Amino acid sequence: MGLLAVIVVAACAAPLLAPYPPSEQFDDRAYASPTRIHIFDAAGVHAPFIHPLVIEDRLARRYVEDPATRIPLRWFHQGRLVVTADPTQPLLLFGADAIGRDVFSRVLFGAGLSLGVTLAGVAGALVIGALVGGIAGTVGGWTDSGLMLAADFLLALPGAYLVLVLRSMLRPVLETSEIFVLMSALFALAGWPHAARGVRAIVATERTRDYAEASRAAGAGTWRLALQLLPAARGFLAVEVVLLVPALLVAEATVSYLGFGFADTSASWGRMMQDAGNTMVLADAPWLLAPAIAVFVVVLGTQLVSRAGARSTILIAQSPNVQPS
């Protein structure tokens, strides 16, 4: 749980924590390895510093440190937590990508996008799922069968295919905010069936309770009744969040990796992982996997949280469902 909290806070505080804006390209730093922070050097102990990087072989992307010069770190400088004293010698905690952008900063800014679109998608999926499941469970009969048939149909489809086909239908958009809204909507569409099934089962059971009958007898309409019954599904929906978050996060990674999601300008984790797709480069620059590790950490966090409620996870997982992954 703590792990997740750290990540969320880091994502929100990205402009403060990240040393550099995600689009800043540093000269002569293509595929640079992570900057090493030193405290000792030949002259003794100092405040944390770095050595400037010099190109040894441009074509082989080999850099060496110049041990003669010290560049101290600057803290709380211009609204950022830490930078170096020399703007041309950047602090690259996770190294640099193909055009010299700081991977660490991009991972932090990307967290906002990737996690944001995931959470928005989860919220959307839960709202739609709760409504659909609520109505189905309350009304029963043909509506119930019809809605659940639709849900089952969508459940059987692999999420990635569904999102990709829907996404490719739409015109390529340029603005990051437009892409954000679009992807959240698509994820909500992919994620609602599972939630709907669970909610429907709970609501259908609740429907048979005395207070529900009483309410019906008193003349409550379908919507009012459904709204009265829905709170019973609270626990289920909470667990559902824990299931959907990793699924949708990975969906964002997949869709953006394949080029159908966020564009390069916006540093989403999935898009950043594209740089790691060139195997030969990856062998020399393994820090390009940082966004993948970030995804892993978030998924791990949700897994650990779900293990706290371990029983319910397994039980839910046993109903036919799909996770876009």
Next chain:
Amino acid sequence: MSIALARFIAWRLLVAGLFVLVVSSSAFILVRLTPGDASREAFQTGVSDASVAATRHRLGLDQSLPVHLAAWIGGLARFDLGTSSNDGRPVAGVVASHMAKTASLAGLALVLAAALGLPLGILTGTRPDSWVTSIVTVVSLVLVCCPPIIGTLALSLLGASTGLISIAPGHYLWPTLALALPLAAMLERLQSQAAAEAFAAPDIAAAAARGVPVGRLVWRHASRQAFRPVLGVAGIVVATLFSGSVAVETITSWPGLGALMIQALRGRDLYLVAGCALAGATLIAVGNFCADLLRAAVDPRVRLIS
């Protein structure tokens, strides 16, 4: 074969067929509605309006959507899925070969995952205190958080730097491991839970008290009950495998259905997308059908509830 079983199978086949038809038709409609089509080829000089119109006619794009859809479905009956607008090849052949590649990859991954996950799950479920269980549990937890896209990239780093895994395109190990490992971990976790519960059941405990050896107990008595929950997630497994295969095939250059679908979507290749959707839906339906049969075999109650 009993009537109930026969009815069960017939019903399942019908549902599967409808599923395949609906999925592929939906894909067809969606792509058809997309603005822009493949009637003009990129950067070709000297293409007259007449030849563009001829291409549109050849691709069937001058018909209205319902007519076009009906014609395509009619073609299905003859196993004619049209021709790809990209290179003029018959879609049926292309899709079939790619479908085989995806099926072989997914099948191998499934077998590997089951072979790794299920026995380990039984082990950890029935011996909760051994050190092996602790190690397996931790590894499982880590792997379950490595969805195929992450796993593929991690394995590519492993392969490129150590050479333990061949990352040459067309070799099975890399993509299979990427798909199989998270699945194996999930199966292990489920199986562990189920085995622990089954093992704790009174009749098994009584048998153990009678002196029946643990091994026989596990395999003969508990396994039937234990496997049931795992078969219950067969639906997830199938869909997850295919969902994951899209990313895996792209990264590892595996010539499967996922990679073909991406290519087709990019090129707005109507027949190819519909063909891929058809093939994908077929594979899913087959997977679910086999799972249903297995479940019916293991659990007689399922046969009666159609």
Next chain:
Amino acid sequence: MLVVLVLAGYWWSRTTPGNSQAGSLTIQNGGRIVSTYRSEPKSFNRYVRSGSADEVISRLIHATLVRVDRKTGKVEPRLARSWTASPDSLTWTFALEPDVTFADGTPFTSADVMFSFQALYDPKLNSGLAASLMIAGKPMTVRALDAHTVVLVFPSTYGPGISLLDSLPILPAHKLKGALEAGTFQDAWSVTAPLADITGLGPFVIREFIPGQRLVFARNPRFWIRDASGRQLPYLDEIELQFAPDQNTEVLRFEAGEADLMTDRVRVEDLAALRDLAAKGRLTLHDAGISISPDALWFNLDPAAKSAHDRPWLQREELRHAIDLAVNRTLIVNTLFLGQAVEVAGPVTPGNADWFSPELPRPAFDPAQAAKQLATIGLVDRNADGFVDDEKGRTASFSVLTAAGNSVRERSVAMIKEHLSKIGLKVEWTALDLGSLFQRWTTGDYDAIYFAIESDAFDPGRNLEFWLSSGPYHLWRPEQTAPSTSWEGRLDTLMTQQSSTMDATQRRQLFADAQRLFAEHAPALYFAAPKVTVASSARLEGISASALIPPVFWNAEVLHVTGPRR
């Protein structure tokens, strides 16, 4: 579980079969090579479709009347053994090689040459190839004097001369005449045609084609050209083209020793690893010079364009000059190309040594001057948000489209965006699939595009589709009925003159003027031209790598191997 692992291991360890040939110091006859290719052939009929795969296939299975040597630029005889020109250089008489037969045994005669031209200029067919074989929009006329002599008449003086015949493969009349007359020539040699129908005069024939997998060429036993020692060419027995879905796969296969060649030039990020392998003797790197078709950034200069309505500054020359000054080319060369490129400022690069004009001003990097240029068209930062705004106070922003799938191109645009943001221009960019990009370009639905069209000749006289305002590849405003600006009119005149005189010095002078005019008005902007390197396995020799397409297979008949693969 063990069984599964064993099975997996078996699958995994299966390797492709190699071949074994004893090596020797002299040129060894025989052997087979494997190359990879990435885009499927759309048709085996070069007259109908042209893609990179189609070009390679055409070079392998067909022959032309003459050929331009990619290294020397000289025109050399092929099917035409010798030729004479009339004093006005309009009429050329070609003596064809006698005793030449197609791969299927049918004798080659002037009738095949006549038929090829007939198909080329057939109005119903509307061949894309015809555009590069028209002189000032008019076709050439051909007549056959006898079975082994043809006379070609140019409608007007043509500077490049007969070198344009290098692009015309000669087709067999006996196989395709019927299709042309029946009007089915379009579909005659499609990818699904039976291979026995396809025959040509080239060094190889198509032996096998499995779409999506491989294309195999076998030696043409009836190829008429012999080497200096009298041995019949080609040296190689077989060439296999294996399909690879993307560049990563190609490089992996090549480095694993499974392929002898890759289709394209080496990517810059792979160059270091390949250089190390070359040092170990595992492969050879061939320098093909500097690219002659660098990526270009051009704007939609059609006054009727939607983009121009509320952003008139978008079509102003000053904007383009500002961008020219604001993009840091040194950074692009160093970061993106890792030093393996040269800075360029125009469409003609030093890679085109005969035609590049070195007196042109060198590309400059001057952001201060760029800001001044922007100010002259009313773009200044009026609200201190870091971006310049027009007179109405709206942020100056435009979008750039490019083609997906080329990481260098996409990264170039990302870098350009960053450089332009430093002078206050807001750039949005997106990568589209090729089809969508083409559609947006032809319908004029774009602000700016970053892309490159490969040219197939060094001589600018053969590239008039780009230079003339009426040309279909006059990128910023194609196919104009009359030049819309006075400078484009001047450019038209210069290029028309340049291509209709035979005087080499005059042609160079005129073209230097054209380049200067181009630089003055900068309708398209160029930043860096990469050095082209081609990689082959160490055993493959005879390669003469060229910056033109195809880089290796243009002289496939002299390729030979010195030993087995690996």
